[in-house]
Amino acid sequence: xxxxxxxxxxxxxxxxxxxxxxxxxxxxxxxxxxxxxxxxxxxxxxxxxxxxxxxxxxxxxxxxxxxxxxxxxxxxxxxxxxxxxxxxxxxxxxxxxxxxxxxxxxxxxxxxxxxxxxxxxxxxxxxxxxxxxxxxxxxxxxxxxxxxxxxxxxxxxxxxxxxxxxxxxxxxxxxxxxxxxxxxxxxxxxxxxxxxxxxxxxxxxxxxxxxxxxxxxxxxxxxxxxxxxxxxxxxxxxxxxxxxxxxxxxxxxxxxxxxxxxxxxxxxxxxxxxxxxxxxxxxxxxxxxxxxxxxxxxxxxxxxxxxxxxxxxxxxxxxxxxxxxxxxxxxxxxxxxxxxxxxxxxxxxxxxxxxxxxxxxxxxxxxxxxxxxxxxxxxxxxxxxxxxxxxxxxxxxxxxxxxxxxxxxxxxxxxxxx
Numbered sequence: 001x002x003x004x005x006x007x008x009x010x011x012x013x014x015x016x017x018x019x020x021x022x023x024x025x026x027x028x029x030x031x032x033x034x035x036x037x038x039x040x041x042x043x044x045x046x047x048x049x050x051x052x053x054x055x056x057x058x059x060x061x062x063x064x065x066x067x068x069x070x071x072x073x074x075x076x077x078x079x080x081x082x083x084x085x086x087x088x089x090x091x092x093x094x095x096x097x098x099x100x101x102x103x104x105x106x107x108x109x110x111x112x113x114x115x116x117x118x119x120x121x122x123x124x125x126x127x128x129x130x131x132x133x134x135x136x137x138x139x140x141x142x143x144x145x146x147x148x149x150x151x152x153x154x155x156x157x158x159x160x161x162x163x164x165x166x167x168x169x170x171x172x173x174x175x176x177x178x179x180x181x182x183x184x185x186x187x188x189x190x191x192x193x194x195x196x197x198x199x200x201x202x203x204x205x206x207x208x209x210x211x212x213x214x215x216x217x218x219x220x221x222x223x224x225x226x227x228x229x230x231x232x233x234x235x236x237x238x239x240x241x242x243x244x245x246x247x248x249x250x251x252x253x254x255x256x257x258x259x260x261x262x263x264x265x266x267x268x269x270x271x272x273x274x275x276x277x278x279x280x281x282x283x284x285x286x287x288x289x290x291x292x293x294x295x296x297x298x299x300x301x302x303x304x305x306x307x308x309x310x311x312x313x314x315x316x317x318x319x320x321x322x323x324x325x326x327x328x329x330x331x332x333x334x335x336x337x338x339x340x341x342x343x344x345x346x347x348x349x350x351x352x353x354x355x356x357x358x359x360x361x362x363x364x365x366x367x368x369x370x371x372x373x374x375x376x377x378x379x380x381x382x383x384x385x386x387x388x389x390x391x392x393x394x395x396x397x398x399x400x401x402x403x404x405x406x407x408x409x410x411x412x413x414x415x416x417x418x
Contacts, residue, residue, distance in 0.1 A: 135162030148177025315341025
């Protein structure tokens, strides 16, 4: 059902409470917290500019990290306020809290077109608990509620769901922002009846994370291509050896069920025919979680069906990349969620980069609609410098997956229908 959007609102002089996803990566440099990727901030600019233009009094709420109800200085949204002001070309006021009299005063003093960013809503445990009293306090700042945080829409939290119910109950409007509207269009409407052939590329670590998505997309796809560590669970299910590769031995029944369903429905189901493998060596160095760092040595292409006992699969091989490319280039609609290997290490990024280039070629040369389903796939395609050459990149990781599974997202369900 179509949701009300910011285009439908008359907001002049009204306080527009907008939930955004400003959970951007921060790094400490010279004693200050610096934003290292501002994609999520930039994605909200069209919504903000439209509401400013319409004379709305814009109040922004977001979370940062997992402070667990504590005022953690490294998770403050203050650096975001400064950068947002530069990107918008207008003053952005910052409140050092998200509820209370001081915040209400700042919100009420905003002129039409003014912007106020609230401090991290997760400084309160009541946010994630979707506490009704906390939602009421947030709602004292809102005449109208807008959700433009698709990446947080799968969570029923006070700022994503509770506040919307309070605003709606008193007769206020609850609408989707322009980014939320695009997410629902591309991950929902466009994939409901995709132009064919419809090719789905799935990677990442675990079959268990994606099995519901695979099951649902088997109803619609013409071809499904599997890469990443999840491919090794499928290989194991087929009776092959996977060496020291990351694998879920207890999920082989799920893998076999997916293969059987693909066969029954006539869906082409492609697994890698070769792999890049490396020898894992445990070092005496520890990572941030206190676990030993494992070096991956002597990378090479393995063309055998079995992976040797001492080796770990770390990427799809060149033959697999070529096979996948051929299928991708035949598509009119492509959905990609999950990398083909450990792309963060450039030695093992070849397969992921090859898939990224194939998706771009399908878009640019064949006019295919190409949708990147959030999370690591977006990181990978941006790292390859190809992010602006596909049709759409989702900002939601977990939200994208749950939406593709067919689940109703609380943050979307709470918005007013047209």
